Amino acid sequence: MPLFRRAKKAGPDAGGGSGASPVPPWCAWFGPADWHAFEALLNDVFLDGNKSGPPMRFGEQRHLSLAAEGEPGAPLDLAEIAELVRALPHANWRSATVSFLNQKQRLADRRRELERAGFAEVRNLLMPRLVTVDAVGEGHGLSVALTGELAVVVVIHVGGDLSAPVPPDQFRSWRVDEAEVWAAAMANLEAAPVSLQYNEDVNPLVNVEGEGGYTSTHLLRAADLVDRPAPHGILAMVPFHGHLMLWAVEGPELHTCVIAYGPLVRKMWEDAPEEYRLSSRLLWIGEDGIESVGVEPAPPGSDEPGVITGSARFVELLSAFRPPDGHRG
Structure with missing residues (x-):
């Protein structure tokens, strides 16, 4: 008996023609x-x-x-x-x-x-997972939207890089408050090991690497991972699964960094395979939560600077800082 059944019928030849490479x-x-x-x-x-x-x-x-x-x-x-x-x-x-x-x-x-286990059996296996809003479906019993692009769901960590969403029926069978499930998941994330790497700037970019496929999800504990004061919040980049970079906002250089990092995030998002993409925009983590910010480029050929976009609170913060001398924007 075959170890594995035939999963799909034959598809069209990937070669695309007699002169094309057959390699997908x-x-x-x-x-x-x-x-x-x-x-x-x-x-x-x-x-x-x-x-x-x-x-x-x-x-x-x-x-x-x-x-x-x-x-x-x-x-x-x-x-x-x-x-x-x-x-x-x-x-x-x-x-x-x-x-x-x-x-x-x-x-x-x-x-x-x-998927048939009770809450006590899986409590220590629950994890939050960062996903796109479009990826949240009927099979997710617990989810919260973060931005227009990003959401967080609760999953059960199965092993390796494999996890399974907690479906609505399983969540209802637990007969526990939703807040208790989220608290357990966040506690497990906070206990998960991470490695941090820094560039050589005085206020460095922090590159975060986690295990089990949760690297990007550590966005939710950014304040704990940026090991320095962040009086004006934290900028974060999560263009695709497996990537997370953080930067503590300390002062006027926020203006320059948004202009530099916004297009960079967009380019990284565009270059990633579609199934791995997360946020195409730079994120700002403030006291009120996470929001997306960025730079809308000027029309081609225009001498005007791009326009930085974000919430009223973020724009007010940005306006309080004087851009570096000689910088347009």
């Missing part, structure tokens, strides 16, 4: 020969040697569903396997891939088990 963009480092070997590997592993049907054609079908026979599927990103085998000899590809898929399946089984 999500594993562009493969040459054509490596890509064909990789495709043969996936057929061998997914079909477990069953040659009765036509081979699966992957091409642009990067996202599949992994499942044992008769079980609900778990999402599988083929780019993860491609990255896994990238530096390995071809002879080691199959064993590494089977080990990876078996671990994925164990985590999927664990996820289904936790």
Whole structure:
């Protein structure tokens, strides 16, 4: 019996024509020969040697569903396997891939088990997770919007980088107050290890790296991570999952930093794969919460400066500082 059922029917050839490379963009480092070997590997592993049907054609079908026979599927990103085998000899590809898929399946089984668990069983596994507003759906029992682009949901940490949202039915079955769930999740986030790196500025940018896929979510504890006074709030950049940079606002350089960092965040957001994107705008964390700020560029060819946008409170703060001499904006 195959270890993994066929998840999708064959898709169109990713080559795009007789002269185009057959290698899809999500594993562009493969040459054509490596890509064909990789495709043969996936057929061998997914079909477990069953040659009765036509081979699966992957091409642009990067996202599949992994499942044992008769079980609900778990999402599988083929780019993860491609990255896994990238530096390995071809002879080691199959064993590494089977080990990876078996671990994925164990985590999927664990996820289904936790989706039936009570509050006491999962309390220490609850975590907040930063997502886009568009990613919040009916399967999320607890969510809060932060900005027009960002929201936070409560998830159960399953293992590795895998988490599962707390669905409404499970939350209702716990019979606990929503505030208690959020408090447990935030306590777990605050206990999670992070590493901090600083640039060489007098008031440095802080680069935050967390574990388990929660790096960007540490935005919620920015005040604890910026190890210096921030009398006028904190600027933050979370253009995509896995990235978080913080900067304490101490004075007039706020004007310069918004002009510099606003377009930078937008560029990083645009360059990120769509499924990893978070906020296209710079964030300001003040006493009243988190808001998005930024710079609306002047029309092409105009001599006018760009316009800094934000709430009335942020613009008032910015106006209180005199821009550096000779700076337009």
